[in-house]
Amino acid sequence: MKLPQLSRRALQTPASPIRRLSPLARAARAQGKTTLGLNIGQPDIQTPPEFFEGLEQFKNPILAYEISEGNLELRKAWAEFLQRSSAWTIAPEHMLITMGASEALVFLFMLCCDPDDEAIIFDPTYANYMGFASITGVRLRPILSLLDDGFALPSIEHIAERVTSHTRMILLCNPNNPTGTVYSREETQALLDLCEERNIFLIVDETYREIVFDGAKPFSILELAPQSPHVIVVDSLSKRFSLCGARIGCLMTANEEVLQKALNIAQARLAAPTIEQLACAHMLRTISPEFIHGIRNTFESRRNALCTAAAKIPGVKMHCPAGAFYTIARLPVDDSEDFASYLLTTFEDKKETVFVAPAGGFYMESGQGQNKIRIAFVLEEAKLTRAMELMGKALQMYPGRAK
Amino acid sequence: MKLPQLSRRALQTPASPIRRLSPLARAARAQGKTTLGLNIGQPDIQTPPEFFEGLEQFKNPILAYEISEGNLELRKAWAEFLQRSSAWTIAPEHMLITMGASEALVFLFMLCCDPDDEAIIFDPTYANYMGFASITGVRLRPILSLLDDGFALPSIEHIAERVTSHTRMILLCNPNNPTGTVYSREETQALLDLCEERNIFLIVDETYREIVFDGAKPFSILELAPQSPHVIVVDSLSKRFSLCGARIGCLMTANEEVLQKALNIAQARLAAPTIEQLACAHMLRTISPEFIHGIRNTFESRRNALCTAAAKIPGVKMHCPAGAFYTIARLPVDDSEDFASYLLTTFEDKKETVFVAPAGGFYMESGQGQNKIRIAFVLEEAKLTRAMELMGKALQMYPGRAK
Numbered sequence: 001m002k003l004p005q006l007s008r009r010a011l012q013t014p015a016s017p018i019r020r021l022s023p024l025a026r027a028a029r030a031q032g033k034t035t036l037g038l039n040i041g042q043p044d045i046q047t048p049p050e051f052f053e054g055l056e057q058f059k060n061p062i063l064a065y066e067i068s069e070g071n072l073e074l075r076k077a078w079a080e081f082l083q084r085s086s087a088w089t090i091a092p093e094h095m096l097i098t099m100g101a102s103e104a105l106v107f108l109f110m111l112c113c114d115p116d117d118e119a120i121i122f123d124p125t126y127a128n129y130m131g132f133a134s135i136t137g138v139r140l141r142p143i144l145s146l147l148d149d150g151f152a153l154p155s156i157e158h159i160a161e162r163v164t165s166h167t168r169m170i171l172l173c174n175p176n177n178p179t180g181t182v183y184s185r186e187e188t189q190a191l192l193d194l195c196e197e198r199n200i201f202l203i204v205d206e207t208y209r210e211i212v213f214d215g216a217k218p219f220s221i222l223e224l225a226p227q228s229p230h231v232i233v234v235d236s237l238s239k240r241f242s243l244c245g246a247r248i249g250c251l252m253t254a255n256e257e258v259l260q261k262a263l264n265i266a267q268a269r270l271a272a273p274t275i276e277q278l279a280c281a282h283m284l285r286t287i288s289p290e291f292i293h294g295i296r297n298t299f300e301s302r303r304n305a306l307c308t309a310a311a312k313i314p315g316v317k318m319h320c321p322a323g324a325f326y327t328i329a330r331l332p333v334d335d336s337e338d339f340a341s342y343l344l345t346t347f348e349d350k351k352e353t354v355f356v357a358p359a360g361g362f363y364m365e366s367g368q369g370q371n372k373i374r375i376a377f378v379l380e381e382a383k384l385t386r387a388m389e390l391m392g393k394a395l396q397m398y399p400g401r402a403k
Numbered sequence: 404m405k406l407p408q409l410s411r412r413a414l415q416t417p418a419s420p421i422r423r424l425s426p427l428a429r430a431a432r433a434q435g436k437t438t439l440g441l442n443i444g445q446p447d448i449q450t451p452p453e454f455f456e457g458l459e460q461f462k463n464p465i466l467a468y469e470i471s472e473g474n475l476e477l478r479k480a481w482a483e484f485l486q487r488s489s490a491w492t493i494a495p496e497h498m499l500i501t502m503g504a505s506e507a508l509v510f511l512f513m514l515c516c517d518p519d520d521e522a523i524i525f526d527p528t529y530a531n532y533m534g535f536a537s538i539t540g541v542r543l544r545p546i547l548s549l550l551d552d553g554f555a556l557p558s559i560e561h562i563a564e565r566v567t568s569h570t571r572m573i574l575l576c577n578p579n580n581p582t583g584t585v586y587s588r589e590e591t592q593a594l595l596d597l598c599e600e601r602n603i604f605l606i607v608d609e610t611y612r613e614i615v616f617d618g619a620k621p622f623s624i625l626e627l628a629p630q631s632p633h634v635i636v637v638d639s640l641s642k643r644f645s646l647c648g649a650r651i652g653c654l655m656t657a658n659e660e661v662l663q664k665a666l667n668i669a670q671a672r673l674a675a676p677t678i679e680q681l682a683c684a685h686m687l688r689t690i691s692p693e694f695i696h697g698i699r700n701t702f703e704s705r706r707n708a709l710c711t712a713a714a715k716i717p718g719v720k721m722h723c724p725a726g727a728f729y730t731i732a733r734l735p736v737d738d739s740e741d742f743a744s745y746l747l748t749t750f751e752d753k754k755e756t757v758f759v760a761p762a763g764g765f766y767m768e769s770g771q772g773q774n775k776i777r778i779a780f781v782l783e784e785a786k787l788t789r790a791m792e793l794m795g796k797a798l799q800m801y802p803g804r805a806k
Contacts, residue, residue, distance in 0.1 A: 131671030245677030268534030
């Protein structure tokens with residue numbers, strides 16, 4: 001029997017680079033090895049009890065659809081939490097609840113771009129942006145940022161040169177996944193000015209907004225430009241409240257047309273999960289902003305432990321991140337995918353090894369990720385120190401070490 | 404300030420026809436009117452206690468991401484429930500859990516079609532198929548089915564003529580939303596033969612599979628062709644377990660390439676909500692298939708009450724549905740959208756009125772829905788009888804009645 005042909009977009013959509021080596025990790029664990037997982041941004045922080053309290057309060061005998069724009073109490077509670085914990089807020093009617101930041105991003109690729117339109121991103125990039133672009137037919141135009149520059153944004157003149165008549169949006173992740181870079185107010189203001197001048201959208205993915213280190217103040221593009229029709233913020237409760245499995249995100253904008261058309265798309269998929277919305281509303285109403293400070297301090301200590309340990313490994317250059325819980329490191333290897341596989345299949349020290357993500361999947365520019373890995377520092381300090389020790393030992397033994 | 408331009412696909416995506424008149428209904432309720440809601444497929448059936456038991460069993464201190472293909476215990480429990488309650492089952496590895504049937508359908512439009520490829524649907528159609536096609540750039544080719552034929556499928560020869568070199572899939576909803584029609588084994592076998600012969604996909608949305616009346620046996624296309632690479636079934640727990648707000652659906656196919664590429668798309672959006680998956684797994688393991696029989700009997704009695712009452716209204720022709728909980732009725736009016744608005748804004752009888760969905764939004768062929776409405780019979784029998792009485796009175800008083 002002939003097989004029916006799948007679409008080109010289906011064939012082009014990449015597998016997740018952070019999940020691709022998972023079968024090797026499972027095999028390692030099946031052999032009795034402990035794999036210290038630095039590959040995926042799943043925090044090991046306990047979900048706040050306020051969320052579970054909210055969960056228990058659901059007493060409706062019918063688990064009905066929520067409204068498509070998202071539960072109003074959740075939007076109010078989220079806006080009030082922002083007001084309580086930071087210098088700004090947003091009107092609940094300027095928020096649309098989505099199934100994680102992921103769904104908000106897919107909506108925005110669809111809303112801002114037609115197939116073959118262009119979106120500017122910064123390379124390395126959150127790998128799933130490539131997936132979203134692929135399924136929505138949008139062409140990504142990457143602008144390279146460099147490890148040796150701390151992954152700072154290139155000059156605004158350089159970015160401006162890349163905006164063409166096909167460009168519909170610039171997408172920034174701030175604080176950045178996968179680099180942990182936090183862009184300054186000046187950098188984001190310059191991007192905003194450019195987008196307003198060229199009349200294109202500036203999408204800022206602020207999933208990690210509050211996770212910033214060294215005394216920095218969390219910062220949203222919406223503080224700079226609360227009313228700009230060019231600005232759309234993507235937000236999520238997943239990381240700062242350790243709620244990855246709740247799938248609650250949102251998009252925020254003062255642009256009424258974007259909200260209206262986003263709602264049309266949202267109506268087609270009916271609604272985000274009901275119980276999580278109510279539980280998150282209860283949590284946001286009752287939780288102290290201190291919870292986020294605790295998360296921030298935890299990741300700052302881990303960042304310190306990780307960078308200290310990595311600095312001791314000969315030939316490794318790790319970017320010291322200022323936010324989020326990721327970083328990119330350059331290794332003395334020619335093929336980081338092969339090295340990551342080696343860690344899982346061959347190397348062990350006292351029955352332990354490390355699971356890292358090769359950085360190739362986070363770069364659009366070919367070759368850039370080949371000697372780099374992405375690290376998610378989502379383990380306790382002692383484990384991170386041990387993971388770096390293991391990586392150092394593995395690099396000494398690895399036959400593919402760069403000459 | 405100039406406003407940034409939204410995409411053409413955003414501008415073309417229609418608002419939901421069942422939610423468009425909601426502001427009028429809210430205004431009516433604010434004036435103290437009771438609106439009997441027949442507009443939306445939200446069952447009033449109590450969610451099974453087994454679901455809430457599953458919810459309470461979630462004790463993990465971290466609400467982590469589920470795997471992208473969906474919790475394995477849920478897929479096993481779902482497959483075992485199918486085996487226990489019907490004549491067929493499916494391998495858990497041939498299932499991918501999605502956020503409702505909606506997400507499965509969006510995945511399939513993307514997987515089977517590139518922009519400008521064609522998909523055949525049957526008119527009238529589930530309105531959100533038009534939304535999914537719009538955001539994915541797929542051209543829908545509607546084939547009209549007629550109220551006076553009970554919305555049966557047109558002849559297979561007629562359908563075959565509409566398959567062109569651009570056609571990538573035929574999408575059938577069985578039992579049908581919005582008509583309540585249940586297609587026979589013979590009809591679906593003929594469609595399957597056609598799809599295999601022309602090497603295109605047959606997508607069957609079986610969200611309402613078990614809700615069939617008059618002693619009919621629930622039936623899946625996967626019973627006919629469990630191994631066909633051309634067949635993909637979309638399923639959902641929303642309707643048969645009154646779990647609309649849980650957002651748990653799935654796609655099922657023996658086509659490994661479809662599963663692999665669907666998984667790539669699923670990885671980009673990370674995962675469906677964790678707690679609902681575990682709660683649904685518990686429910687499916689412990690619930691008796693009798694629960695679904697009860698739902699079926701409830702809707703059959705309602706169907707009977709509705710059709711009996713509608714038959715008494717002069718000038719109204721209502722299709723008597725064999726499944727799901729919808730039907731289409733032709734009214735003696737020139738503009739059913741205007742009549743539906745009239746019901747909410749002007750008409751009342753003892754402070755009561757009815758909320759129905761104009762059928763225009765369910766038809767792609769222009770004009771076909773203009774004198775029709777879609778009814779969801781999701782209320783108790785007495786309320787349905789009263790709703791029809793109200794509609795009859797309103798039709799007598801309505802100034803826009805067809806001459």
